[in-house]
Each structure stands twice: as C-alpha cells, then as structure tokens.
Amino acid sequence: MRANLMLATTALAAICLLTACGKSGAGAPDDAKATAAALTGDAKGAAAANPVCGLFTQAEVATYIGEPVNPGENAAMGTGCQWTAKDDSGSVMVQIVDAQNHNPISGAPDFRELPDVGERGYVANDVGWTAGAVQGPSAIVVTTDGRTSSDATAIALLKETLKRKAR
Numbered sequence: 001m002r003a004n005l006m007l008a009t010t011a012l013a014a015i016c017l018l019t020a021c022g023k024s025g026a027g028a029p030d031d032a033k034a035t036a037a038a039l040t041g042d043a044k045g046a047a048a049a050n051p052v053c054g055l056f057t058q059a060e061v062a063t064y065i066g067e068p069v070n071p072g073e074n075a076a077m078g079t080g081c082q083w084t085a086k087d088d089s090g091s092v093m094v095q096i097v098d099a100q101n102h103n104p105i106s107g108a109p110d111f112r113e114l115p116d117v118g119e120r121g122y123v124a125n126d127v128g129w130t131a132g133a134v135q136g137p138s139a140i141v142v143t144t145d146g147r148t149s150s151d152a153t154a155i156a157l158l159k160e161t162l163k164r165k166a167r
Helices: 002-021 028-040 058-065 151-166
Strands: 073-075 080-084 091-098 112-114 119-125 129-135 138-145
Touching: 058 080, 058 091, 058 138, 058 151, 091 151, 119 151, 129 151, 138 151
Parallel strands: none
Antiparallel strands: 073 080, 080 091, 091 138, 112 119, 119 129, 129 138
C-alpha cells in the first residue's frame, strides 16, 4: 500500500513537473510544485484542514496497529488520511468518498462480506487488512497494516469511523 501510494505520488508530481516544462517564466516550477502538493495532499497545513484526519488522534490510531504513529497526513488525493508507524513498519488509512465509488475488493485474499457493518460492508487482506462499507451518501474504507493488524482491528476501525462520521 505504501509503495502504491508513493508510486502514485511520484507519478502525479512528475506529470505536474512535465506540464510545467512548457511554461515560461519564473513561477512555472513553483506552480508545478504547488499543484503536485495539492494533488497529493502534501501541501503544508492541508492535513489539519482535512476532516478525515480530525476523526482520530494519533494515540487512538496507534491502538489499531499496536505501535506509535506519526501525525496524520493527507492521502488518496485529499479524500483520506494516513498515519504511518514511527518506525515505518505499518500504517493506518481512513478514506471517505462518494457512495457511488464504493468498490469492495472481492478478489483479494480472505475477502468476506460484513452484513452487520454498514451497507455492502466487507473485509479483505490486501496489503494489510482493508474494510469498507457504505453509509448514506458516503463510502468509508479503512486499512490497517502493522504489528497487531488483523481483520478484527480493521473491522473495529471501520465501525468506529462509521460512528464518528455519523456525528
């Protein structure tokens, strides 16, 4: 998951920088960097403004993977928040998108439906444990990857996110 996120971030940054190559003027590289930061969620202060990052504290997130985590950072082009383990051995991500974009990963190992967790709920082992469900107009997907990560911790995080999102 981290490798995919890093690859996507690098690709977006490269596209933005290449697009800026055709521009003239002193601001072109700065414009490309600003665009790349906005697209990847790396703009300074952006995570503090992301409501998904405000759903959980670092200490709360750490309980889902059994190790201390860094502050939340924007992820999934601003639709999510990711907390990485302090030793970079795991992470937690929470993403909230439109319900129409709900896409259970039914082909992943250990996939199973969760009829008692939201609408169209599921859990699967896909580069860490992923759980998701539809709640009203939103689809929520969480991923846990760490020392104590399991289907149970991903489901617990999903249930708690559903509760907090409903407030």
